[in-house]
Amino acid sequence: MEKNFIEKLNFEKLNGLVPAIVLDNSNNQVLMLGFMNKAALKKTLETNLVTFFSRTRNTLWTKGVTSGNYLRLINIKTDCDNDALLIYANPDGITCHTGNYSCFDIPQTGSLSFLNELFDIIKSRKTELPDKSYTAELFKSGADRIIQKVGEEAVEALIAAKNRDKTEIINEVSDLIYHLFVMLAEQEIEFSEIVNNLKKRAK
Numbered sequence: 001m002e003k004n005f006i007e008k009l010n011f012e013k014l015n016g017l018v019p020a021i022v023l024d025n026s027n028n029q030v031l032m033l034g035f036m037n038k039a040a041l042k043k044t045l046e047t048n049l050v051t052f053f054s055r056t057r058n059t060l061w062t063k064g065v066t067s068g069n070y071l072r073l074i075n076i077k078t079d080c081d082n083d084a085l086l087i088y089a090n091p092d093g094i095t096c097h098t099g100n101y102s103c104f105d106i107p108q109t110g111s112l113s114f115l116n117e118l119f120d121i122i123k124s125r126k127t128e129l130p131d132k133s134y135t136a137e138l139f140k141s142g143a144d145r146i147i148q149k150v151g152e153e154a155v156e157a158l159i160a161a162k163n164r165d166k167t168e169i170i171n172e173v174s175d176l177i178y179h180l181f182v183m184l185a186e187q188e189i190e191f192s193e194i195v196n197n198l199k200k201r202a203k
Helices: 038-047 113-128 134-141 143-162 167-187 189-203
Strands: 018-024 032-035 053-054 059-062 071-078 086-093
Touching: 032 038, 032 053, 038 053, 038 059, 038 071, 053 189, 113 134, 113 167, 113 189, 134 143, 134 167, 143 167, 167 189
Parallel strands: 018 086
Antiparallel strands: 018 032, 053 059, 071 086
């Protein structure tokens, strides 16, 4: 988020408030809509816990103080008119008081963004080569060993599928994806290049 972006916001349109749409940072799904004044926004930035202004109680309230279901701030974006906010947060549990994941009754889905995070972690291991890191040891062992591991994990995934063992399939495919990521990093191929190639093929 930009420094001093608060000063650019137009709080006058709604008598000192701006609408704030909260998204789950892991999957970009909408969690809730609230309103913030300057004090609520400043408290959010200071505590990294999403805080709103309650229009019914006429006071600030930090989501999760009563329930424990906090919204932990990741990022904030403003719209083109500087009169609305997108809040990216990691939710601690459910968001809605009804017991639902989202106030808009949106079902929670798995996060694919973690794949990008995982790839970034693997690339950092290649650069930093920390001690006691299996990933770093793979990079130190060289391309041939990494390629061999991809082949081994692929065979194990096939055996699990042949045996129709769901738990083993999940475990072995996870191992395979991880080792494929290591291979891509070793070959200096970005995961985004694979994603873009798949998008082209889907057209």
